[in-house]
Amino acid sequence: MTQWEKEGRGEGFTCYVNPTQSLLYSTLLYSTGVLLKLARFLLPMACRLADSSFLFKGPQQKPLQMHGHRFGSFYPAGTSFLKREVLPQCKEKHQSYVIPLRRTKIIQAVTTPVTAPLPADSAERRKELCESYGFRQIGEPLPDNITLKNIIDTLPKTVFEIDNVKALKSVLISATSYALGLFMIAKSPWYLLPLAWAWTGTAVTGFFVIGHDCAHKSFSRNKLVEDIVGTLAFLPLIYPYEPWRFKHDRHHAKTNMLDEDTAWHPVMETHFKENSNFQKAIIFGYGPIRPIMSISHWLIWHFNLNKFRPNEIGRVKISLACVFAFMAIGWPLIVYKAGIVGWIKFWLMPWLGYHFWMSTFTMVHHTAPHIPFKSSDEWNAAKAQLSGTVHCDYPRWIEILCHDINVHIPHHVSSRIPSYNLRAAHKSLQENWGKYMNEASWNWRLMKTILTICHVYDKERNYISFEEIAPEISHPIAFLRRVMPDFA
Known part of the structure; x- marks a missing residue:
């Protein structure tokens, strides 16, 4: 079984599914991988157009969650880093399907937030x-x-x-x-x-x-x-x-x-x-x-x-x-x-x-x-x-x-x-x-x-x-x- 490595840096992940559900899970996971790939190109442009506080919650707020992936802001306003972490895997004993994904990378998006606080002494x-x-x-x-x-x-x-x-x-x-x-x-x-x-x-x-x-x-x-x-x-x-x-x-x-x-x-x-x-x-x-x-x-x-x-x-x-x-x-x-x-x-x-x-x-x-x-x-x-x-x-x-x-x-x-x-x-x-x-x-x-x-x-x-x-x-x-x- 090939598993997603710790900290989300492996080559893929394993989920045990029922054969009758395989097509649905395969489609969902493949679509998610495509969306993550597109985000690498679209995210910087979106961040320039939108208020960053709308896209990313601050470091003291709850991270945005979507389809088993968690997107968290780990750096102060002005530079946002996205990292995806897979939630705990399924434990059901059914046939294993491994869907290969490209190695996960940290995506850096430089933004100019509209509502970011200014330095206190400025x-x-x-x-x-x-x-x-x-x-x-x-x-x-x-x-x-x-x-x-x-x-x-x-x-x-x-x-x-x-x-x-x-x-x-x-x-x-x-x-x-x-x-x-x-x-x-x-x-x-x-x-x-x-x-x-x-x-x-x-x-x-x-x-x-x-x-x-x-x-x-x-x-x-x-x-x-x-x-x-x-x-x-x-x-x-x-x-x-x-x-x-x-x-x-x-x-x-x-x-x-x-x-x-x-x-x-x-x-x-x-x-x-x-x-x-x-x-x-x-x-x-x-x-x-x-x-x-x-x-x-x-x-x-x-x-x-x-x-x-x-x-x-x-x-x-x-x-x-x-x-x-x-x-x-x-x-x-x-x-x-x-x-x-x-x-x-x-x-x-x-x-x-x-x-x-x-x-x-x-x-x-x-x-x-x-x-x-x-x-x-x-x-x-x-x-x-x-x-x-x-x-x-x-x-x-x-x-x-x-x-x-x-x-x-x-x-x-x-x-x-x-x-x-x-x-x-x-x-x-x-x-x-x-x-x-x-x-x-x-x-x-x-x-x-x-x-x-x-x-x-x-x-x-x-x-x-x-x-x-x-x-x-x-x-x-x-x-x-x-x-x-x-x-x-």
Whole structure:
């Protein structure tokens, strides 16, 4: 008995068949041999005309099977090699018929696939990702030998200078715009109240940015003044200044570091699968209600004394006392003057507007499918701060009321840069490091990408959507994918 040699390289193969079936099998096998012979000549032309992904499945997909032969792709897209392997032979004890075939050869077909992925670091691939994610620019990978000090050293010294006049100007802008917002709420008819709340919520976000500068010691040369102004600026937001400062410093020190960053970070798959109730809650939290999820972050991180070091507890208690005093005095005063409805109109709705911006700004700053989170042993400060931070342009009135907080890359390169110098610092970074930076203008496609893709951590792909790992309970994500606009 002549058998097909191992790996499919013999002269022929044997199959035991019933004599009454011999003509049928002979015809079938002979036809198969003819087809394989024709494929050697026709395949290259077919591959040029058709999308290779239609003809050949990728190396991680099931091979195409046809009439007892298996065609598999053993090489990356761009070059396809076909090899045929005969399935196990029949065991029936009937007369043996051997049909001689020519020696099997590996057929090489050079193709130009239409949908083959481009190299991750190519300009064409980055352009493709920009269009897909809603970015204006996705930066090149930063070389490993670049340090954060190298980047800081290229910034002009003037961007680090504190100007008390400019600092006072930012306070006046926020106070005036907030007062105007309260006046608009008081005088607007019910159908214009959403506009008044949007303005007032954005204006009170400016107070947060002032406190943010104070926490980074970039507001005033007098540190006592910074602590007082920071505490007062945070009071309308019910934010305890010192607890926030301690946690925010950790965010800057560990930006985009897994388990260490105190801002937004991906959900770990092991945590996600632990509890079914948690799964449903986190899907909503990272999906439909993500634009106000900073409320949970505010509540979880800033009022629990167990989350702080012993040397921080004293300052934390002072801040908490200030916040509770504001609530005990300010809220009853609002209710006394305007009633419960007035408390909702004048405080709650602008506060929710602030949290919308707080959530949106924070997740856009560091969240995109191409921006990785790294474990502590793989983390690189320069890459995290320069390439792991996103510059996003918003309408000019938002930029003014929020004191350019979204000119965010220089702020992460050095948090000692005052908010009123961020644009000058950003211009310098563009001149020296522009090709490594991520930039966008706010658009619906950008938000849709974050809300429907950037969910669960994956070391190779950065993020996996909830729809991929738990499709049966990911209806909120599917809903967002259907209804959210896709304008860029």
